[in-house]
Amino acid sequence: MPEHPQHLPDRVDVLVVGAGFGGLAALHRLVTDHPDLEILAIERAAEAGGVWRENDYPGAACDVPTSLYSLSFAPNPDWSHSYGRQHEIRDYLIGVADELGDRIRYNCALQDAEWDAAQALWIVTTEHGVIRCRFLVTAPGALSAPGVPDLPGASDFGGTVFHSAQWEHGHDLTGRRVAIVGSGASAVQIVPEIVDHVEHLTVFQRTPAWVVPRLDRTIGRTERTVYRRLPAAHRLIRALVYLYREFYVILMARRPRLLPIATAIGKAQLMTQVRNRSLRRRLTPDYTIGCKRMLLTNKWFPALQKRNVTLTGAIAELTSEGAVDSDGRTHEVDTVVFATGFTPTAPPIAGHLRGRTGDTLADTWAGSPSAYRGVSVHGFPNLFFLYGPNTNLGHSSIVLMLEPQARYASTVIRHLRDRGLDTVEVTAQAQQAYNANLDRELGGTVWNTGGCASWYFDAKGRNSVMWPTFTGAYRRMMSTFVADDHRLGRVPAHADDASQVIR
Structure with missing residues (x-):
């Protein structure tokens, strides 16, 4: 690979987009x-990290145990707590990326990608030029596009107004009158830190959330030493936490x-934490626990009872004087922080990927994402x-889903190479059948039946986010490639680059 960090080769065999998990x-x-293949990754930012680079707000931490929050090929025995800090x-992640050396180009955002059927390759336009690739692996993350209400x-x-994922560290909150919009996973971490x-x-709370204790603990030096010297002990703890989750x-x-x-x-x-009955009623959800993401914190309820805190309804509008709640009351504020989450059912990258018909992935999905096994989409070879x-989890680490997906992509590429083939595209029938089965399985879950409105549902009312069963079931499914569910092909004999087809 070229040494200059911004130099892009004209073509590679596989291009990976994103340097998060x-x-x-x-x-x-x-x-x-x-x-033996030319494989390169591009990353829009100056360093790796994905969602954990972007979300650096006060108190940012993970709600999945650190035992499960590392890649299997890069175990980390040195976490300081049982729940990792941002x-x-x-x-x-930066350390993992460093181990991969010069295979990553930073400050190199994907701007557009189009499938060229004649050459059977992707033409990818980036900030630093055009690169062609046989296989395109996109890993933009589901929590990468901040969701900001249009007020x-x-x-x-x-x-001053900003989103929690775009925290303005130069804006000192000391002595200010601040509005936090939202009462979800980000808000419950931010509020105790700044109050x-x-x-x-x-x-501004639209809907109260179910809150459960966060059983966090410091991992001492002795325990970390044991994990470093006895990797098997570290793996055992990971296995036990996995089974529990x-x-x-x-x-x-x-x-x-x-x-x-x-x-x-x-x-x-x-x-235990809220003695005032009126406040307790306002903080009690009216839907089944688990329908929305359960929040792990011991600090949220105590913070809301501080003398300088007002808990009110949803935000309705902004004015020159401040923010107005759903009851029409104006609250004098000088800073508004939107802790309003992300847009997983409308990933921005989908608007920049054009498939076999020339339509974008966003057009193809039309507000309701679906894929075969969460990774392949008909019309996008x-x-x-x-x-x-439908690969997000409500109970465990997303790393346990991402690694099988990575292994699956590698397996498919190996299948093609072993048979002298060049293209793979899931059939419409296979994709539809797969998602019909998913919908049936999701139908009985708390996410679908718990009586809440959540970000798991897309514009058409389908739960297009959650995986409905065990991670082991997903891993087993992704360990095999079903060729009959796909159209497999070769580069046309007249293609200019036929002699360069990978095998």
Whole structure:
């Protein structure tokens, strides 16, 4: 590979987009399995890290145990806590990327990608030129595009506005009157961190969330030393935590009638930490626990009861004086922080990928993403979409889904090479059948039946985000390639680059 960090070759065999968990998993797997191929990754930012680079707001941390939050080929025995902090996870991913050397081009965003059927390759336009590739592996992450509500009066507001994933560190919150819009996973981490520094904090809550204790602990030096010197002990802990987290699937997807166990835990924490009955009612959800993402925190309820905090309803508009809630009350604020999550059912990259018919992936999905096994889409040959539709988890680490996806892409490429083939495209029938089965399985889960409105549902009302069962089932499925579900082909004999087809 060229040494200059921004130099792009004219063509490679495989191009990976993104250097978060998914992109790094794919790059490592492909380089390991296909050392003779030209494989390159591009990353829009100046360093690796994905969502853990972008989300550096106060208190940012993971709600999945660190035992499960590392790539299998790069175990980390040095986590400081049982739930990882943002800076540690970012540094971990940067370290993994460094091990891959000069196979990653940074500050090189994908701008457009188009399938050329005549040459059977992808033509990818980036910030630093055009690169052609046989196979395109996109790993943009599901939580990469901030979701900001379009509020009336936004142009009239004279203060500072930003999203939690675009935190303005140069904007000191000390002594300010701050609005936090949202009461989800980001808000419950931010509020306890800033509440003692601001003059007043107004929390705009549309819907209360189920909160359960975060059983976090410091991992001492002795324990970390044991993990470094005895990797088997580290693997054993990972296996035990994995089995424990898989049990959650039984509650959420297989036996939702057992969810009162989790409800009791949530209610006990609320009862213990919030003595005021009126406030407790406002913080009690009216839907089944697990329907939305459960929040792990011990600090949220105490923070809301500080003297300088106001908990109010959903935000309705902004004015020159501040922010107006759903009851029409104006709250004087000078800073608005949107802790409003992301847009996983409308990934921005989908608008920049043009398939066999010339339509973009966004056009093809038309507001309702679907894919075969979460990675392949009819009409888009030789494309693998990591962390695609219906591969998100409600119980465990997404790393456990990303690595099988990376291995699957490698397996498909190996299948083609062994048979002298060049193109692969899932059939419409196979994709439809796969998703019909998914919808049936999701139908009985708490995500579909729990009575809440969540970001799991797309514009057409389909749950196009969640995986409905155990991660082991997904891993087993992804260990095989079903050729009959695909159209396989060769580069036309007249193609200009026929002599360069990979084998």
